[in-house]
Amino acid sequence: MRYRTVDEIRDLYLNFFRDKQHKILPSASLIPHGDPTLLLTVAGMVPFKHYFLGLEKPESKRVTTCQRCIRTADIENVGQTDRHGTFFEMLGNFSFGDYFKAEVIPWAWELVTEHLEFPEDRLWVSVFHEDDEAYDIWNKVVGVPAERIVRLGKEDNFWETGHGPCGPCSEIYLDRGPEYGCGSPDCKPGCECERFLEFWNLVFIQFHQEGDTYTPLEKRSIDTGMGLERVAALLQGTTSIFEIDNMRPIVDGISQIAGQAYGSKREVDVSLRVIADHLRAVTFLVMDGVLPSNEGRGYVLRRLIRRAIRHGRLLGIKRAFLSDGIDLVAEQMGRAYPELNGRLDYIKRVVGLEEERFSQTLDQGMHLLQELIEEAQGDGGTLISGKAVFQLYDTFGFPLELTKEILGEKGLNVDEAEFKASMEAQRQRARAARGEQGYLDSSLEVFNDIAGTLEVRFTGYEVTADEGRIVALIKDGKMVDQVEAGDSATVVLDVTPFYAESGGQVADTGWITGPDGKLRVEDVRMPVEGLIVHMGRATEGVLRVNSKVSTLVDGERSHTARHHTATHLLHKALKELLGDHVNQAGSYVGPDRLRFDFTHFEGVDHEVLREVEDRVNAAILADYPVEVSIKSMEEAKAEGAVALFGEKYGARVRVIRIGNYSMELCGGTHVRSTGEIGMFRILSEGSVAAGVRRIEAVTGAQALAHARSQEDLLRAIGRTLGTANLEELPQHVNRLTEHVKDLEKQIQAMKGQAIASLAEELAAKAEDIGGVAVLVEEVSNVSAEELRELGDRLRDKLGSAAIVLGAKTEDKVLFLAMVSKALTGKGLHAGKVVQQAAKVCGGGGGGRPDMAQAGGRMPEKLLEALRSAKEVLVSQIEGM
Numbered sequence: 001m002r003y004r005t006v007d008e009i010r011d012l013y014l015n016f017f018r019d020k021q022h023k024i025l026p027s028a029s030l031i032p033h034g035d036p037t038l039l040l041t042v043a044g045m046v047p048f049k050h051y052f053l054g055l056e057k058p059e060s061k062r063v064t065t066c067q068r069c070i071r072t073a074d075i076e077n078v079g080q081t082d083r084h085g086t087f088f089e090m091l092g093n094f095s096f097g098d099y100f101k102a103e104v105i106p107w108a109w110e111l112v113t114e115h116l117e118f119p120e121d122r123l124w125v126s127v128f129h130e131d132d133e134a135y136d137i138w139n140k141v142v143g144v145p146a147e148r149i150v151r152l153g154k155e156d157n158f159w160e161t162g163h164g165p166c167g168p169c170s171e172i173y174l175d176r177g178p179e180y181g182c183g184s185p186d187c188k189p190g191c192e193c194e195r196f197l198e199f200w201n202l203v204f205i206q207f208h209q210e211g212d213t214y215t216p217l218e219k220r221s222i223d224t225g226m227g228l229e230r231v232a233a234l235l236q237g238t239t240s241i242f243e244i245d246n247m248r249p250i251v252d253g254i255s256q257i258a259g260q261a262y263g264s265k266r267e268v269d270v271s272l273r274v275i276a277d278h279l280r281a282v283t284f285l286v287m288d289g290v291l292p293s294n295e296g297r298g299y300v301l302r303r304l305i306r307r308a309i310r311h312g313r314l315l316g317i318k319r320a321f322l323s324d325g326i327d328l329v330a331e332q333m334g335r336a337y338p339e340l341n342g343r344l345d346y347i348k349r350v351v352g353l354e355e356e357r358f359s360q361t362l363d364q365g366m367h368l369l370q371e372l373i374e375e376a377q378g379d380g381g382t383l384i385s386g387k388a389v390f391q392l393y394d395t396f397g398f399p400l401e402l403t404k405e406i407l408g409e410k411g412l413n414v415d416e417a418e419f420k421a422s423m424e425a426q427r428q429r430a431r432a433a434r435g436e437q438g439y440l441d442s443s444l445e446v447f448n449d450i451a452g453t454l455e456v457r458f459t460g461y462e463v464t465a466d467e468g469r470i471v472a473l474i475k476d477g478k479m480v481d482q483v484e485a486g487d488s489a490t491v492v493l494d495v496t497p498f499y500a501e502s503g504g505q506v507a508d509t510g511w512i513t514g515p516d517g518k519l520r521v522e523d524v525r526m527p528v529e530g531l532i533v534h535m536g537r538a539t540e541g542v543l544r545v546n547s548k549v550s551t552l553v554d555g556e557r558s559h560t561a562r563h564h565t566a567t568h569l570l571h572k573a574l575k576e577l578l579g580d581h582v583n584q585a586g587s588y589v590g591p592d593r594l595r596f597d598f599t600h601f602e603g604v605d606h607e608v609l610r611e612v613e614d615r616v617n618a619a620i621l622a623d624y625p626v627e628v629s630i631k632s633m634e635e636a637k638a639e640g641a642v643a644l645f646g647e648k649y650g651a652r653v654r655v656i657r658i659g660n661y662s663m664e665l666c667g668g669t670h671v672r673s674t675g676e677i678g679m680f681r682i683l684s685e686g687s688v689a690a691g692v693r694r695i696e697a698v699t700g701a702q703a704l705a706h707a708r709s710q711e712d713l714l715r716a717i718g719r720t721l722g723t724a725n726l727e728e729l730p731q732h733v734n735r736l737t738e739h740v741k742d743l744e745k746q747i748q749a750m751k752g753q754a755i756a757s758l759a760e761e762l763a764a765k766a767e768d769i770g771g772v773a774v775l776v777e778e779v780s781n782v783s784a785e786e787l788r789e790l791g792d793r794l795r796d797k798l799g800s801a802a803i804v805l806g807a808k809t810e811d812k813v814l815f816l817a818m819v820s821k822a823l824t825g826k827g828l829h830a831g832k833v834v835q836q837a838a839k840v841c842g843g844g845g846g847g848r849p850d851m852a853q854a855g856g857r858m859p860e861k862l863l864e865a866l867r868s869a870k871e872v873l874v875s876q877i878e879g880m
Helices: 006-018 046-053 101-115 132-142 228-235 248-258 266-287 296-314 322-333 344-379 386-396 400-409 416-434 445-453 557-578 606-621 633-638 700-721 726-763 784-798 830-840 859-878
Strands: 062-070 087-095 123-128 149-152 163-175 196-210 213-227 465-475 478-480 482-484 488-493 510-513 517-528 531-544 548-553 584-589 594-599 626-632 652-658 662-665 680-689 692-699 767-769 772-779 801-809 812-819 844-847 851-856
Touching: 006 062, 006 087, 006 101, 006 228, 046 062, 046 163, 046 213, 062 266, 087 101, 087 228, 087 266, 101 132, 101 163, 101 196, 101 213, 123 132, 132 149, 132 163, 163 213, 196 228, 213 228, 248 266, 248 322, 266 296, 266 322, 266 344, 296 322, 296 344, 322 344, 344 386, 344 400, 344 830, 386 400, 386 416, 445 531, 465 482, 465 531, 482 517, 488 517, 510 531, 557 584, 557 594, 557 606, 557 652, 557 662, 557 680, 557 692, 557 700, 606 680, 626 633, 633 652, 680 700, 692 700, 700 726, 726 772, 726 784, 772 784, 772 859, 784 801, 784 812, 784 851, 801 830, 801 859, 812 830, 812 859, 830 844, 830 851, 830 859, 851 859
Parallel strands: 123 149, 772 801
Antiparallel strands: 062 087, 087 213, 123 163, 163 196, 196 213, 465 478, 465 488, 465 548, 482 531, 488 531, 510 517, 510 548, 517 531, 584 594, 594 692, 626 652, 652 662, 680 692, 767 772, 801 812, 812 851, 844 851
């Protein structure tokens, strides 16, 4: 076999299929487009699901890609084995109703033997045991000997999800030699040993499955997948994907940062591999627009980042290092993914913030772990609750391995069975929350037949009223011939001016009126590419299929158009003032307001927001023309059009040019010139997530309404302060503020006097127990802060003292315990005393030996709790 680099293999594969009349498409985003059933792109076919379902028309019937993918199902195995990784590249060639087995099988053999130069005598193939057609092509056409073709069952060689397109598959294996085998003379593909390594799967999509029924498809398709890293490992003569040419430099770079040699110890190798893999996954997730969070894709990203940091700690890396690791990834992957280099600073900033945040979380976890250690040592036990350790892991991302290491130094262990039970319970909850969703979900099939025969003509860019014909009516999920007043229905027209919700712009509302009935349009969607459907309720008479109807969009559309064009101006102004790292991260464009989410790492101060507002209004006053054109994607990019990162675009795109100020790809509705927008006013700016900010704004009539409401508010304040002159308001407010400050000072002074008086009163109640001034009392009408001040005064007054105070606040209880420093060395421990008191009241807490606080939920048990605390305190004094 000839050594080839990862880049060479990728290029060879794509160019091979280009020569077979396939269109090479770039890798899609890791965020599946328009697919709520998947969190992430897990296979090369994911971007083409709707093509296989027949819900969208592909731009070419033959396509080939190298798709970046992420799978985390086996994340615990990453680093432990030679082949597991969360991030990988999947080479694939696809046929959408074009060629089938007779073409793809010989092509696969040609590529593998003549171009990748795998030795023919070491190649084996498997087929589904009932697929005689594939068997005969491999044997009689390609010439693979019968003894190297293995028939396997459904669990190995049939791809299905329980519903939708499916079919048998055929896999190609390399015989790595008997030294990797189990020693059995019958060893062959299907054996559990490591001898036969599968590296290419050919899926023949030829049936439609409904439960146990398989119906042959009229148009059969092909979906293949070849793991790039796995093939590279085979061709480069290594057993590990971590040692291929674009992975080993990342491993070695982390090894240098850690000062630990790769290959020196197994545990070191595991951590280096984990970090290298997770860095690749993290880099591309952030590049594709995922941000750390506690749910969905964001949680996957956060988990990967924290696992990488944890393994960095295990290697002894104390400083922030992930940004350096991302540079290593970019060096190896930037050629194949040039967009990576353009977003490198942004990726490093997002990951750096999360790394800093988790370092703080680790410190919090250490504090809680120390409390668990003190509690266990105080009780004389050696086993720490697995539930408590799981809470550290789940809430603070605290690594189990690090917890076990620290506990081992103290002679303590973790109840790992209880920890695993808590982990499994969480997994079960997560599975239940995800639900049972199919890999090729076909819930949209109700529209499939319509989409295959009709492409709706959308006229909403030009008009807001039109005429059309009812093509279909859908009620309760079924096609019907008519709907009557009171029915909720979905209407499909051949011509419509109604805009379907997309790109952040809300759907139009309005009316569909026929000769015998009327329907109020409440929502408009595009469930299938090119198919616009109107959802609403019939309000009068009857609407029938094939009836001629008139359509009218509500007048609010003009407000929506103003807000949409304003978002483009806002985006441009933010880039000018904050930097090119600013990119749209989400939006809402409606008749009432606009909401614009954008990537930025800190709050935007008032002066900058004012400048943003000024620039947008200047563009409005310039009355730039808003021009729409349709161009090829390549042409639009060459002219500098801004595309939303991670968005899916076709070969032809709609370009919105606003004078010489802004140019973006957009499918929304817009004004004809910026002067139609009127006033632009920012309402608010704030944080949405780590690295994402949000601006809300209004234009036109809504901006005027906002200005008037602000004026009304100021006038109402003026009336309260006794002035009708709004210019005098600041003076009146300043005088009132100074007066309030004076009153607050007086109140604080009075409170201080009251606390001092109460301290004198309580000090007189202290009793001498074993030479210690002991005070255990309930106090009333004090806040937590006042309780601490009272405790400090009592400790200063009583000298060698032990104090426990309890106070009721509404439906809760506060406890404070203080012990003189000199007494803590003799065995007195405020934390243990207050912990006992809180336990009686159904609460918890603790703290240092000299000062501790706690809370409880049962105020009615306060006196009982104080008695219990006193018993613990007396016991400690007697043991001195």
